[in-house]
Amino acid sequence: MPELPEVEALAGMLAERAVGREIARVLPVAVSVLKTYDPPLTALEGRTVTAAGRHGKFLDLATDGPDGPHLVVHLAKAGWLRWRDGLPEAPPRPGRGPLALRLLLAGPERSGFDLTEAGTRKGLAVYSVRDPREVPGIARLGPDPLDETFTLEAFAGLLHGVRHRIKGVLRDQSVIAGIGNAYSDEILHAARMSPYRLASDLTEEEIAAVYEAIGATLRSAVERSRGLAAGDLKAEKRSGMRVHGRTGEPCPVCGDTVREVSFRDTSLQYCPTCQTGGRPLADRRMSRLLK
Secondary structure, eight states, X not given: OOXXXXXXXXXXXXXXXXXXXXXXXXXXXSGGGXXXXXXXXXXXXXXXXXXXXXXXXXXXXXXEETTEEEEEEXXXXXXXXXXXXSOOSSOOOOSSSSEEEEEXXXXXXXXXXXXXXXXXXXXXXXXXXXXXXXXXXXXXXXXXXXXXXXXXXXXXXXXXXXXXXXXXXXXXXXXXXSOOHHHHHHHHHHTTOOTTSBGGGOOHHHHHHHHHHHHHHHHHHHHHHTTOOHHHHHHHHHHTOSSXXXXXXXXXXXXXXXXXXXXXXXXXXXXXXXHSTTOOOOOTTTGGGGO
């Protein structure tokens, strides 16, 4: 799933390539991705893109209309944005392919982007709204961890009295915006923290360690992703991971074997030596494979 650093990079790419240009056509291919109908997507056509930004893991393309509209996109688990030059003149046809929506900018170069989604479990969501806060997922977002108001004191306040595992707290978009499964693994590894620790049980020193790891991990990932083409972002994300997606490989810090805990729809990765005092976390499906 694209998380804060990748969405930040996509927003930067759109700011560079789309801002100041007029939207010629917005062509939905998979109607199921459309979550709003007022204003219609056609209200974006003829508008000039004025800004491209991010709210957590949501992309936001603003236009010069008196009430927006904004084109807001959540890429979900398997969605992606692909910039293209020389888009075909014929409109795309609905079908079984991954293409969900095409946005064409005015101009002879026929440039724009495709929104695609792989797999059969669809979660890609597109909104046309007058204000991004009309999107329920944006309205519920917690603070952005890269915002200057996200201080150590603010983070400690978010954790106070929360009797949930720190891994889940980091992924909860209503607590902190933009962190998902992959970067929460990386943050907890950097903080030398078990993903099973209860947030309410963390000491001041442990809270500070997690806070510092959030900033360092996300800013490093954003910097590595800056300026990359959209097609290169996924590979860059994978290459920067120390534990996430590296089950069975040696930890780059201590050399212990990276282990995994599997759930029905997801999994987490961690290093026992760095994070759990050398003790593997219980996992019926995976632990026996790593002995």
